[in-house]
Amino acid sequence: MITELLADLDAESRDLDELVAGAPDWTLATPAEGWTIGHQIGHLMWTDKAAILAIADPEAFRAQPLTADLVDRTAAEAAALPDLLELWRASRSALHEHLAGAHGKIVWFGPPMSPASMATARLMETWAHGQDVADALGVVREPTARIRHVCHIGVRTMGFAFLLNGLAVPEAEVRVELTGPGGESWTWGPEGAENRVSGPALDFSWLVTQRRNRKELAVEAVGPVAEAWVPIAQAFAGPPGGGR
Template sequence: MITDLLADLDAESRVLDDLVAPLADWAVPTPAPGWTIAHQIGHLRWTDRQATLAARDPDAFTGALRRATAEVVEEGAREPITLEQWRAGRAELAEALAAVPPGVKLPWFGPPMSPASMATARLMETWAHGQDVADALGVTREPTHRLRHVAHLAVRTFGWSFAVHGLPVPQVPVRVELDAPDGGRWTWGPEDAADRITGPALDFCLLATQRRHPDDLAVTAVGQAATAWVPVAQAFAGPPGAGRERGRP
């Protein structure tokens, strides 16, 4: 499984690589306030480096985590970055995750994660920051089967989405039914659940990574828990995101 996940992570990274490699200037502003394309790639590089440290030296990562703050994370995005450094970091992370023994969980900024979960989280973040870059460049990316990883993580973080906003976690199941890019359907949760989320997989992923305002997406919620989930959905670790304004990337 980890092999397939790492292959999908590499494929998602290459899509973003293809967008930024031809650019002579990475100072182009992106929809994230104050972040240029260079900041987006710098953040991915910094987080890859932290994930590699967690995989190779968990004690060192845990020690660094005690000193970490939101400001430190943001500073990581502002470190000078080159395409070659980002590529090397991606390869190093893949090698580190592949070498983690089965059953071992890695320390992280949120709960400990298996190597597979870490690879999924890195794919989600690569796709999300890649969306920022694509929006900055006016590029429309074709949705792929890799969105399933992003959607799966979004479903797994249902409880986290409420908790990080200081809200009680609903104690009822939610059925999620998404229209996949290939015309199929991806589902999570009990078939008979009264609360339901439906819509295109792309829109659900944009919602959970906060790359579009909920009103701009074709995501339908039925039931109190599902309806409450939509405005707080957050597939990424860290404090609640500001999201996007209505009608804007």
């Protein structure tokens, strides 16, 4: 499983690499307030390195000072590096090797994760920040079957989203039924669940990465738990985002 996940992560990264390598101006603003294309790639590079540290030296990872400006500050510092593209390529390659040989849970900013979950999270982030870059460049990306990983982590983090918003984790399960880019059906949760979420997988991916406004998306929620979850859904670690 980890081999397939890493192959998909590599493919997602290469698609974004091709997009930014051809961008003449990395100072172009993206939809994320205060972030340029350089900030987006810098953040991915920094997070790769953080994941490598978490795998190689968990104690050193835990000892890092977590300041309120950590994400913005490190993205800005990385964006100023003249060789950022090559550094990102190197960090991607190194993380691939570390994840391929990792065992057990990996400490992280959110809950600890298995190597497979970490690979899925890195793919989700690459896809999400790639969306910001594509939006900045006016590029419409064709969705691939790789967004199933984004949907999966979006479903798996439902309870986490409730906790981040100061809410109790619901006991009721939610059935999620999504339509993939090729018309395929992707489902999670018990078939007879009272609470249900459905719609195009691309829209659900935008929802859980908070890359589009909820009102723009064809994501339907039925049942009190589903209706409470959809507005706060997030697939990423850290405090609740402000959305678009």
